[in-house]
Amino acid sequence: MIVKVRGSGLRGEVRAPPSKSYTHRAVSVALLAPGASTINNPLYSRDTEATINAAKLFGAQLEAREQAITMHGLSKPQTPENVVDAMNSGTTLRIMTCVAGLVKKGYTVLTGDESLRKRPMQPLLDALGQLKIKAWSSKLNGTAPVIVEAGEMGGECVIRGDISSQFITGLLIAGSCTAEGVKVRVQGRLVSKPYIDATINVMKAFGASVEREGYSLFYSNPSGYHSTIFTVPGDYGLAGFMMAAPLVAGGRVKISGLDPSLPQADYRVVEIIRAMGADVREDEGCVEVSEAGLRGVDVELSDSPDLLPVVAVLASVAEGETRIRGVGHARYKESDRISALASELFKAGIRVQELHDGLVVGGGRLRPARLDPRGDHRLFMAFALLSLASGGGLEVLDPECASVSYPQFLDDLKKLGCEVEAR
Secondary structure (H helix, E strand, O other), rough: OOEEEEOOOOOEEEEOEHHHHHHHHHHHHHOOOOOEEEEOOOOHHHOOOOOOHHHHHHOOEEEEEEOOEEEEEEEEEEOOOOEEEOOOOHHHHHHHHHHHHHOOOOEEEEEEOHHHHOOOOOHHHHHHOOOOOOEEEOOOOOOOOEEEEEEOOOOOEEEEEEOOOOOOOOOHHOOOOOOOOOOEEEEEEOOHHHHHHHHOOOOOOOOOOOOEOOOEEEEEEOOOOOOEEEEEOOOOHHHHHHHHHHHHHHHHEEEEOOOOOOOHHHHHHHHHHHOOOOEEEEOOOOEEEEEEOOOOOOEEHHHOOOHHHHHHHHOOOEOOOEEEEEOHHHHHHOOHHHHHHHHHHHOOOOEEEEEOOOEEEEOOOOOOOOEEEOOOOHHHHHHHHHHHHHOOEEEEOOOHHHHHOOOOOOHHHHOOOOOEEEO
């Protein structure tokens, strides 16, 4: 399918989709918490479906309703009777690879779609080896499919921090269910730090204990988990696409259902659009954004790499130059987001320079083109906004990929007054 988006003077209110990151973490931890836990306001998307399905394969019993998931977990996961398919979800693959190290016997095989099978796993496999768990790539190239042999996980490992914080998230979550705990030393600079904070926040909500020295050393105590009730907050990163809509098409938009009290890396989007000149008001879990002339900024996104696509699109319609730095790890996402954005923005008439760890975007005159998101949900949503900015002159391929994280994305744009043409 191909989509064009038109609209101007947008008005209305939409509710932020539930946080994908918190849904992944809450489901993964509830899997390891004996008894019945309730996860309120979960996100249902292709990515979180992968985590829910994996939890079932590891032995959790759950009932998924529209507004809540009730999950009966167990302290020791069962050996899956089938291959764990993480689909397009790196978070699922990394966390469940660690969970596989907790099973009583046998082997667990984990894989994903074509994109996921290209994403790096070797640092995590090496770390598991240090924790006495044998885990390897079936292709012996450090990517999925991954095979994990049951064992007695525990001890200390060292892992590099510059590729993905998901490695550390998985080790900490699993470490709480080991006999001696898991100590993780981070080598080098850690990216996406707020995601680790979110992980520890969820673990503590389920009764776990984590000690730390900043972001260089973490110790997941062998405390285990207990069942609880956890409410997933709205997702600032996904809501950021709605915040951007009036900035490219004019108008005023309110996004509700947000909770700034819980750590989210992508809260940074509020700070960035404000720095670019947007009129932003926050009140009781709502963010209201009004049209304004945007100016270029110099922004470092090492802790919020998922904001790269939406910031790049806003930079495309801003006055002056925007420099986006610190996101070299965005090359290991669902696509090489740096390269893909540089290519497609140039195709659309935007002055753009690709850096090893980011982009320099200088604006330009949008021209008709057909943009390819490479099956990447965040690129599709960003390019849909660029289509909106062009008055529908830009076509965007593959709208179905938005279902990975934000199935209601196009419907929410319509609620704000956009016309979405799909063929």
